[in-house]
Amino acid sequence: MLSLAFYLLFLLVFVVFAVYAERKTAAFIQNRLGPMEVGPRGMLQTVADLLKMIQKEDIKADAVDKLPFLIAPIIVFVAVFAGFSVLPLNAEVAGSNVSGGLFLMLAIISLDVLGILMAGWASNNKYSLFGSMRSVAQIVSYEIPIGLSVLCVVIITGTLDLQKTSLLQSGRGLIDWNIIQHPVLIIPFLIFFISGLAESNRTPFDLPESESELIGGYHTEYSGFRWGIFMLSEYGMMLLLSIVGAILFFGGWNSPLVRIGSWDLYTMTSGTVWGTFWLLSKALLLVFIQMWVRWTLPRLRVDQLMSLSWKYLTPLSILMLFICGIWKLWLIS
Amino acid sequence: MSEFVQFFFFLLTLIGVGVIVSTKNVVHAAYALALVLVSLAGIYVLLNAELLAIVQILLYAGGVVILLVFGVMMTRRGSEDVLVSESKNSILALALSLAIFSLLVYVFSEATFESFESTITSDQVREIGVSFLTNHIVAFELIAFVLLVALVGASYLAKMSSND
Numbered sequence: 001m002l003s004l005a006f007y008l009l010f011l012l013v014f015v016v017f018a019v020y021a022e023r024k025t026a027a028f029i030q031n032r033l034g035p036m037e038v039g040p041r042g043m044l045q046t047v048a049d050l051l052k053m054i055q056k057e058d059i060k061a062d063a064v065d066k067l068p069f070l071i072a073p074i075i076v077f078v079a080v081f082a083g084f085s086v087l088p089l090n091a092e093v094a095g096s097n098v099s100g101g102l103f104l105m106l107a108i109i110s111l112d113v114l115g116i117l118m119a120g121w122a123s124n125n126k127y128s129l130f131g132s133m134r135s136v137a138q139i140v141s142y143e144i145p146i147g148l149s150v151l152c153v154v155i156i157t158g159t160l161d162l163q164k165t166s167l168l169q170s171g172r173g174l175i176d177w178n179i180i181q182h183p184v185l186i187i188p189f190l191i192f193f194i195s196g197l198a199e200s201n202r203t204p205f206d207l208p209e210s211e212s213e214l215i216g217g218y219h220t221e222y223s224g225f226r227w228g229i230f231m232l233s234e235y236g237m238m239l240l241l242s243i244v245g246a247i248l249f250f251g252g253w254n255s256p257l258v259r260i261g262s263w264d265l266y267t268m269t270s271g272t273v274w275g276t277f278w279l280l281s282k283a284l285l286l287v288f289i290q291m292w293v294r295w296t297l298p299r300l301r302v303d304q305l306m307s308l309s310w311k312y313l314t315p316l317s318i319l320m321l322f323i324c325g326i327w328k329l330w331l332i333s
Numbered sequence: 334m335s336e337f338v339q340f341f342f343f344l345l346t347l348i349g350v351g352v353i354v355s356t357k358n359v360v361h362a363a364y365a366l367a368l369v370l371v372s373l374a375g376i377y378v379l380l381n382a383e384l385l386a387i388v389q390i391l392l393y394a395g396g397v398v399i400l401l402v403f404g405v406m407m408t409r410r411g412s413e414d415v416l417v418s419e420s421k422n423s424i425l426a427l428a429l430s431l432a433i434f435s436l437l438v439y440v441f442s443e444a445t446f447e448s449f450e451s452t453i454t455s456d457q458v459r460e461i462g463v464s465f466l467t468n469h470i471v472a473f474e475l476i477a478f479v480l481l482v483a484l485v486g487a488s489y490l491a492k493m494s495s496n497d
Contacts, residue, residue, distance in 0.1 A: 111371075117402050
C-alpha cells in the first residue's frame with residue numbers, strides 16, 4: 001500500500017512537470033523558447049493550465065451516451081494506475097505481493113482499451129469513434145510484442161515478481177544489470193520500448209488521437225477535468241512503462257555506480273532514499289527519451305503501424321524468445 | 334473483511350448480469366459483460382486462484398470483450414443511432430432459462446463435492462507451468478495445435494476476403 005500511495009502522489013506531481021518538460025523539449029528541438037511567461041522560465045505554466053482546466057464546466061453534449069461517457073475516463077485512469085500496484089519502490093518497499101506480478105500488470109493495463117472504446121463510442125462523434133477504433137487495433141496488436149519482450153526477461157531471471165527481478169540485479173552496480181549481464185536482452189528492450197510508445201498512444205504511434213486528422217480522437221468531446229484525467233492516464237502509462245523498463249533491463253532501484261578500488265561507491269549510494277532516487281531517475285530518463293522520440297519522428301500511417309507490429313516486431317520478439325531460451329539453457333548455466 | 338469483499342464482488346456480478354439481460358443496447362450489454370468478468374476475477378482472487386484471475390482479466394475482459402465491442406462497432410449499420418437488440422419469444426425464453434436453472438440447482442444440491450486440502454503455494458505460476466510441461470503435456474500440446482489451426486484458418490479467411 002505504501003508504494004501505491006507514494007506513486008499516486010508522485011504521478012500527480014510528475015504530470016505537472018512532465019507537461020512542462022514536454023513543451024520545453026519540443027521547444028528546444030524546434031528551436032523555440034516554449035512557455036516563458038508564468039513563473040521563472042515558465043515553470044508554473046502547467047499549474048496555471050491546470051487551474052484553468054479544473055474550473056471549466058463539465059460539458060456533456062445531448063447526444064452522448066450518458067453513463068459510459070462519464071465513467072470512461074475513470075476506467076482508463078483506474079486501469080493504468082492499478083498497474084502501479086505491483087511496482088517496487090526500493091529495497092524495503094515492495095509492491096503488491098502477487099506471484100504473477102508482471103503478468104498482472106500487463107493484464108490490468110490492457111483494460112484501458114475498454115475505457116477508450118467506451119469514450120469513443122459514447123461520444124457519438126465520428127472522429128471519436130475512429131480514434132477509439134484505431135486505438136483498440138493498435139493496443140491489441142502491440143500487446144503481443146510487449147508481452148513477448150517482457151517474457152524474454154522472465155525466461156532469464158526466472159521470476160514474474162518485479163521486486164525479485166530487482167534483487168537479482170543488485171550487488172555490484174552497473175555490471176549486474178540485466179542488459180549488461182545478458183546482452184541478448186538489448187533487442188527485447190528495443191521491442192519493449194517501441195511497443196510501449198504504441199501502448200501509451202505516443203507519437204509516432206499517436207494515431208488514436210492524431211490532432212491534425214481526428215482533432216484529438218477519442219477525447220474530442222471531452223473538456224475540463226475529464227479531459228484532464230485522460231491526459232493524466234497517458235502520462236501515467238508513460239511513467240509506468242518506463243519504471244517497468246528500468247526494473248526489467250536497467251537494474252531497478254540499484255545504484256549504477258561501481259566499486260573503484262577502495263572507493264565503494266555502490267554501497268555509498270544504496271539505501272532506501274537512494275533506491276527510490278535511482279529507480280525514478282532511470283524511469284524519468286526513459287520518459288525523456290519518449291518525449292525526444294515524439295518530437296523527432298513523424299506519425300506512422302495505419303497500415304505501416306500494423307505491418308510494423310505484425311510483420312516485424314512480433315516475429316522478431318518470437319525469435320528473441322527462442323534465443324533467450326538458448327542463452328538461458330546453454331550459455332549462462 | 335473477506336466476506337464483505339466477497340459479497341461486494343457477488344453484488345457486482347449480479348448487477349452486471351442483470352444489465353446484460355435487461356438492456357436492449359448491445360454495447361451496454363458488452364460493457365456489463367466486462368464488469369461480470371472482472372468481478373469474477375475478483376472472486377477467483379478471494380478463492381486463492383491468483384493466476385486464473387489474471388488470465389481471466391487478460392483474456393476475457395481485456396481480449397474477448399474488447400473484440401466483441403469492436404465487432405459490434407464495425408458492423409454498425411449507417412442509419413441506426415443506437416444498436417438495439419430485439420427480444421422475441423420472451424415467455425419461451427423465460428421457461429427455458431427457468432428449466433436450466435432448476436436443473437442446475439438440482440444437480441448441485443444432489444452432487445457431493447470432495448473437500449480437499451488446498452495446497453496453495455506462493456509461486457502458483459511456476460507450479461502450473463511445471464505441471465503443464467510434465468503431467469499435462471499432451472493437453473498442452475493439443476491446445477497449442479488447436480490454436481495454430483485457428484491462426485492458420487484466420488489468416489486464410491482474411492486472405493480470401495481481401496482477394497475479392
